[in-house]
Structure formats: C-alpha cells, structure tokens
Amino acid sequence: MTAPQVMVRGRPYDLVTGGAGFIGCNLANALLDEGRAVMIADNFTRPGVEANAEWLRRRHPGRLSIRGIDVRDADAVADLASRASAIYHLAAQVAVTTSVLEPREDLEVNLIGTLNVLEGARAASPCPPVLFASTNKVYGTLDHMEQVLTPAGYRFRQGEGVDEHAPLDFHSPYGCSKGAADQYVRDYARIYGVPTVVFRLSCVYGEHQHGTEDQGWLAHLGRSVLDGRPITIYGDGSQARDVLWVGDLVRAMRSAMARAEQLAGAVFNIGGGSANVVSVRSAVDMLMELAGRRVPVRTSGWRPGDQRVYVSALDLARERLQWRPLVEVREGLVRLVRWLRAEQSAPLRGRARPRRPASRAAATAGRGG
Numbered sequence: 531m532t533a534p535q536v537m538v539r540g541r542p543y544d545l546v547t548g549g550a551g552f553i554g555c556n557l558a559n560a561l562l563d564e565g566r567a568v569m570i571a572d573n574f575t576r577p578g579v580e581a582n583a584e585w586l587r588r589r590h591p592g593r594l595s596i597r598g599i600d601v602r603d604a605d606a607v608a609d610l611a612s613r614a615s616a617i618y619h620l621a622a623q624v625a626v627t628t629s630v631l632e633p634r635e636d637l638e639v640n641l642i643g644t645l646n647v648l649e650g651a652r653a654a655s656p657c658p659p660v661l662f663a664s665t666n667k668v669y670g671t672l673d674h675m676e677q678v679l680t681p682a683g684y685r686f687r688q689g690e691g692v693d694e695h696a697p698l699d700f701h702s703p704y705g706c707s708k709g710a711a712d713q714y715v716r717d718y719a720r721i722y723g724v725p726t727v728v729f730r731l732s733c734v735y736g737e738h739q740h741g742t743e744d745q746g747w748l749a750h751l752g753r754s755v756l757d758g759r760p761i762t763i764y765g766d767g768s769q770a771r772d773v774l775w776v777g778d779l780v781r782a783m784r785s786a787m788a789r790a791e792q793l794a795g796a797v798f799n800i801g802g803g804s805a806n807v808v809s810v811r812s813a814v815d816m817l818m819e820l821a822g823r824r825v826p827v828r829t830s831g832w833r834p835g836d837q838r839v840y841v842s843a844l845d846l847a848r849e850r851l852q853w854r855p856l857v858e859v860r861e862g863l864v865r866l867v868r869w870l871r872a873e874q875s876a877p878l879r880g881r882a883r884p885r886r887p888a889s890r891a892a893a894t895a896g897r898g899g
Contacts, residue, residue, distance in 0.1 A: 541615035541658065543569040547601055547647060548621030550579040552739040552746065553663065555586055556776045557618060557783060562590040571610055571621065573600040578740025585738070601643030604650075611650025616787055617660045619647045619715075622708070625744035626667070626835050629704035640707035641714070648718045648726075659725040659790030660715065661783055666692070666732050666799070666840050668709040670699030677838050683770035683809025684839035690804040691772065691841035694730075694797050702835035712797075719795030727786045727793050729779075732801025732842050735862065736776030737869040747810070748773065748863070752817050752870050760826040764833045767811035772802035772841040775857035775865070785851040793850065801842030806859050816860065820867045 544561055548554045549570030558568045570586075572579060586594055599606040601621045611617060622640050623629060629636035644662065651660050669692055676687040700709040718724040733748070735741075741749030743762070754761050782800055786793060808816075818824050847853050857865075 541613055543567040543595065543614060545569045545571065545610050545614035545617045545658075547571045547607075547617070547619050549618075550574065550583040550586075550596070551576055551620060552578075552582070552736070553734060553776060553779065554618075554620045555582040555738050556736065557620070557780050558586055558594070559589065560780045560784065562586070562593055565593075567593040568595070569610060569614065570594070570596045571599050571601070571607070572596070574598055576740070577742065578738070581740070582738050601646055602638055604646040607643075607646040608650040608653060611647065611658065612654045614651075614654070614658045616790070617647060617651055617658050618663075618783065618787075619644060619660055620663045622663070623704070625742075626702045626704045627744045627833065629702055629707065630834055633703035636703045637707045640704070641711050644711035645714060648714060648724065651724050652718065652722050657722075657724045659727070659787060660718075661727045661729065661786055661790070662712065662715040664712040664715075664728050664730045665705070665708045666730055666801070666837070666842070667702065667705040667835065668698050668700060668712055668730060669696050669840075670701040670705065671835070671837055672696070672840070679768055683768040683807075683812065685770065685807075686839060686841065689843070691801075691843035692799060693843040694799055694846055705835055716795055716797060723794075725790045725794040727790060728797040729782070729786070729800045730797065730842075731774075731779070732799070732840055733771040733773045734776055734779050735773055735866060737865065739776070739866075748813060748817075748866065749870070751814055752821070752863075752866055753874075755814075755817050755821045755823060755825055756867070756870055756874055758823065758825055760828060761814060763810055763814070763827060763829050764831065765810075765829075765836055765838075767814075767829065768809050768838070769836060770807050770809045770839045770841070772804065772807050773813075773859055773862065774800065774802040774806065774855055775862040778855040778857055782847065782851055782853045785853050789851070796850065798847050798851065799842040799844070800847060801840075801844070802855050802859070803844040804841055806855060807841055808859050813863070816863055817867065820863055
C-alpha cells in the first residue's frame with residue numbers, strides 16, 4: 531500500500547507537465563482516482579494527446595484542470611509551479627531521431643524547459659517536490675559493459691543490469707539534453723534544497739500510448755500489426771530492453787513522491803529489470819501471435835545512439851522505494867493489444883487524431899505520448 535503523498539499544504543493541485551502524454555495521462559488518472567486534484571500542462575503537439583485529454587475529462591470532470599502551455603514559457607510554468615503541491619515533470623522532446631534533425635529545439639525543450647520547472651519550484655515557498663522523467667540514454671552505448679549476442683538477443687555478459695553508478699556517457703543531442711537536465715534536477719536538491727528525484731527510465735509501454743516509429747515502439751509495432759502494415763526493424767532486431775508496464779511505473783512514481791523529502795537528490799534506474807527483457811524481434815513475433823495475424827518485416831540500418839542492450843538494475847528501487855515491477859512481459863502485451871483493438875474500433879471522437887507532419891513546433895507532451 532502506498533504511503534500518503536508528501537505535499538505542500540494549502541496548494542490546490544499536483545502539477546503534471548506533459549500530462550496529456552502517455553505516461554502523464556496514466557499518472558494523472560491514478561492521482562485523480564485517489565481523490566487528488568490535478569493540473570495538466572501540455573502544448574498538445576504529440577499525436578494522441580487530444581484523445582488522452584478527452585479520456586481524462588470524461589472520467590474526472592471535477593478535479594482535473596488542463597492548461598495548454600509549453601514548458602519553454604518560463605512565466606507560465608512559474609505561475610503553475612507556485613500553486614503546486616507536487617510536480618511531476620514529464621514534458622519533453624522524446625525522440626532521438628528528432629533531436630538529430632532539430633538539436634536546438636531539442637535542447638530548448640528538454641534542458642531550458644526543465645530549468646524553467648526547477649526555477650518555478652525554487653521560487654515557491656516552500657518548494658514543492660519535483661520528480662523528473664530522465665532516460666537510460668544518459669548511459670550511452672554502454673561499451674564498458676561486455677555485451678554478447680544470444681538466441682534471445684543481446685545481453686550483458688555479467689551482472690543483472692545497469693545500476694546508478696554506471697558512468698554517464700551522453701550520445702545524440704537527445705542524450706545530451708536529457709542528461710544535462712538530469713544533472714540539473716539532481717543538483718537543485720544539493721544547491722538549492724529543492725526536493726527532487728530523478729527516474730532514468732527504460733522502455734515503458736501500455737494503454738494510451740500512441741507510439742510512433744521514432745518513440746513508443748511497442749505500441750507502434752502493435753498498431754502496425756493490427757492495421758496490417760509492414761514493420762521496419764532498425765539494426766539487426768536483436769537489441770533488447772527491459773520493458774516496463776506503465777501502471778508499474780506509476781506505482782514507482784507515487785512511492786518516490788511519498789518519500790520525496792527523504793529521497794531529495796536521489797537517482798533511480800527504473801525499468802522492467804532482468805525478469806522482463808525482450809528483443810525487438812521477439813516482441814514483433816509475440817505481438818503477431820497475440821493479434822492473430824502476420825505482416826511483412828523488413829530491416830534497415832542502425833539508428834544513432836541505439837543501445838544493443840539495456841537492462842535496469844533495480845536493487846536501489848527495491849530498497850528505497852519498496853517497489854518492483856508486477857506485470858510481466860506477455861501479460862503486458864496482452865493488455866496492450868486489447869487496448870489497441872478497443873482504440874482501433876472506438877468512435878472517432880475517442881480516438882487519436884492523425885499524426886501531424888513533423889515541424890519546428892516541438893513535441894513537449896509526456897514521454898511516449
């Protein structure tokens with residue numbers, strides 16, 4: 531059972547930046563189900579965020595507020611932060627490929643946007659706790675850890691995964707912007723006393739994930755299979771990730787926020803762990819089996835900064851958050867396919883709208899939107 535949340539008394543809401551995105555809407559829904567008031571800040575540029583916001587409005591007409599703002603707007607962020615009992619900062623530019631094409635925009639959203647959130651929290655008195663969604667990309671390609679190819683995909687030769695003491699090695703503009711933001715968040719606890727916690731996330735998947743080829747790959751693959759569209763696998767398909775069901779992530783976030791004062795400045799690697807590792811090819815095979823159809827699969831070259839294997843070591847999360855993942859891979863994919871089918875057959879009013887063409891209007895919705 532989750533401990534009562536640490537909060538600043540007298541503040542009317544929990545603030546979730548990127549709250550209409552995939553992780554954000556699942557988190558907001560859990561908070562609202564607990565009876566908490568939630569303020570979502572989102573600029574609504576990610577595909578599917580309008581549908582997620584509509585779903586939340588239908589479920590929670592009383593305690594939900596939504597503001598269409600960009601985290602690069604320092605004044606707007608400061609205004610919302612000044613009245614927040616807690617801040618979950620999920621808003622980001624989330625794709626490595628986009629960061630390579632638009633490095634300045636990636637930096638402005640991920641680093642300057644995060645600085646705006648931190649400054650907003652620091653200016654409030656007392657400071658609300660801040661939980662930041664970072665990424666495993668801060669560890670780079672992990673060349674210092676020996677990696678071997680097995681029939682099940684790439685694996686580390688030794689150990690169960692990457693722990694929080696692994697050296698930082700930012701690859702790609704996305705890795706640099708999120709990595710720099712990650713370090714700012716950590717340092718604001720040390721220098722300014724803002725109670726911050728960093729989650730370095732592995733691959734998160736689940737309901738309300740309107741994934742694309744560039745980000746949110748399990749949902750993208752599942753939707754492609756259901757729609758009968760060919761799938762492109764980048765690299766050799768043996769790259770492996772510890773995948774984490776979004777509900778398990780929300781539990782970890784709630785646990786961290788409940789302990790924010792004690793955890794101030796802490797960093798956690800959060801993923802499915804060694805029990806929930808899956809390769810891209812095996813995920814495709816499993817999704818086709820669950821969907822009951824097969825689609826053509828083609829391959830293409832490796833993408834910049836792609837890790838052959840990433841698995842989170844969860845010892846610190848188990849110890850300090852009293853947390854572990856509960857949903858194993860196959861059960862999670864069953865749930866994902868079930869939701870994708872329902873979303874596919876839902877009336878247009880409740881479905882994600884067609885993807886907008888890429889532009890310089892940065893996607894600052896939550897990770898995986």
